[in-house]
Amino acid sequence: MSFAAPEEYRDGELLIRSLRPGDGAELNRATVASYEHLREFMEWARPDTTVEDSEGYVRLSQARWLAGEEWGLGVWRGERLVAGCGFMLRGQPLEHGTxxxxxxxxxxxxxxxxxxxxLRALVDWADADWPIHKLTWQCDSRNxxxxxxxxxxxxxxxGRLREHVPGVAGGRRTTLLFGLVRSDPRPWRSGP
Ligand SMILES: CC(C)(COP(=O)(O)OP(=O)(O)OC[C@H]1O[C@@H](n2cnc3c(N)ncnc32)[C@H](O)[C@@H]1OP(=O)(O)O)[C@@H](O)C(=O)NCCC(=O)NCCS
Known part of the structure; x- marks a missing residue:
């Protein structure tokens, strides 16, 4: 499927946009400062990631974006990166819509x-501008x-996948699988 992914979405003062070359320094500040918070559940978290490592990551992320493989996003409040997120295919073609x-x-x-x-903004954006029928979310059952x-x-x-994959801190992780399809309610949109 040839799909020109939209580059950004605004939610008030927050800008959700593709990670790009040049974002490495701020990504590094955000993730290294968050190491203790991230380490339990994010296998990629390291206390000693360098700016060069982070810049390499955002460049790879941009390459995957252009190849239509994965869409890595940063959430910005002004110049500050407050969160990272992304849409990931996990081996399925985009045509499958999941x-x-x-x-x-x-x-x-x-x-x-x-x-x-x-997460609500990503659902709203997916509904409006992406050829996505179903969004999924996976997490460690302890998260x-x-x-x-x-x-x-x-x-x-x-679903609850027992002892599904290696855990970040050793042992085996039980994974919770969540899904949202187009016909499911979006409770935050129903105003008074
Ligand atoms: C998971 C994560 C993305 C959530 O983002 P966040 O901004 O902290 O989440 P919010 O503040 O919007 O909401 C957190 C909710 O979880 C609840 N919560 C937090 N810790 C909890 C705990 N130990 N037990 C039960 N509920 C908990 C909060 O009370 C809140 O729910 P409420 O609004 O009904 O009170 C964030 O904490 C994070 O980055 N964690 C580390 C990385 C990670 O685990 N990413 C997800 C991988 S699947």
Whole structure:
């Protein structure tokens, strides 16, 4: 499918846009400062990631974007990167219309409703501008904040995969699978 992905989406003062060359320094600041917050559930988190590593990542992310493989996004409040997220195909062609969302929130921004707000914005954006029928969300069964935001955004629990993959801190991870299809309610849109 030839699909020119939209580059950005605005939600008030937040700008959700593709990660691009030049974003590495701010991505590095955000992720290294968030290491303790991210390490339990994000296997890529490291305390000693360099700016060069982060710049390499955003360049790879841009290459994947252009190849239509994966759409890596940053959430910006002005010049500050407050969260990272993305639409991921996970081996399926886009024609199948099922895309997984991943997300992390900067440590000093977490627990204040930002993750919920960004996930709702991604659903709104997917509905409006992307050829997506179904959004999925996966998390470690111990990741209560992650499961909670999926449920707050209308995702339904569809599966619990016991001891499914290696856990970030060793052992095996039980994975919760959530899904949201086009006909599911978007409760945050129903105003008074
Ligand atoms: C998971 C994450 C994206 C959520 O973003 P956030 O901005 O912290 O989330 P919000 O503040 O919007 O909402 C968190 C919800 O989880 C709840 N929550 C948080 N910790 C919880 C816990 N230990 N037990 C139960 N509920 C919990 C909060 O109370 C809140 O729900 P409420 O609004 O009904 O009170 C963020 O915390 C994060 O980056 N975590 C580390 C990386 C990660 O795990 N990413 C997801 C991988 S699947």
């Amino acid at each position: 895309v997984e969302i991943g997300m992390w929130v900067r440590a000093d921004e977490a627990g204040r409703g930002l993750g919920t707000r960004v 209560l904040a992650s499961a909670r935001i999926a449920q707050k955004c209308g995702f339904q629990l569809e």
